[in-house]
Amino acid sequence: MLQGYEGSCHCGRIRFRVRADLADLLECNCSVCTKKGILHLIVPPEDFELVQGGEDLATYQFNTNTARHTFCRHCGMHPFYVPRSDPDKISVNARCLDGVDPAALRPTKFFDGRNWEAAQAARRAAESR
Numbered sequence: 001m002l003q004g005y006e007g008s009c010h011c012g013r014i015r016f017r018v019r020a021d022l023a024d025l026l027e028c029n030c031s032v033c034t035k036k037g038i039l040h041l042i043v044p045p046e047d048f049e050l051v052q053g054g055e056d057l058a059t060y061q062f063n064t065n066t067a068r069h070t071f072c073r074h075c076g077m078h079p080f081y082v083p084r085s086d087p088d089k090i091s092v093n094a095r096c097l098d099g100v101d102p103a104a105l106r107p108t109k110f111f112d113g114r115n116w117e118a119a120q121a122a123r124r125a126a127e128s129r
């Protein structure tokens with residue numbers, strides 16, 4: 001069920017609102033997601049609003065430079081970013097939502113980001129079925 005949430009980085013400079021369904025929670029095993037510990041909620045831009053802190057965002061890019069791994073330049077948290085798999089969407093880090101019990105965050109989807117091209121092809125094939 002789509003619900004409205006607010007979230008932030010650790011220091012609170014960056015705040016956002018999102019409409020998302022926690023049942024769509026996705027985990028990815030790529031090198032950067034593994035080290036970040038991010039749990040993804042991938043939403044269309046109309047369901048995401050940056051409330052404050054745009055000037056506090058820094059961006060890390062690597063490999064194809066498609067993804068924009070944004071993070072707070074002060075506290076280092078990664079509350080959301082633009083994913084390579086869906087560059088027209090926003091991936092919110094469910095761990096940065098306010099008032100959500102981390103124990104209740106159970107990923108239902110898995111993206112094999114260590115085998116990125118094969119995983120993306122499989123995902124596209126499943127979506128077009």
Ligand SMILES: [Zn+2]
Nearest residue numbers: 009011072075
């Ligand atoms: Zn911060």
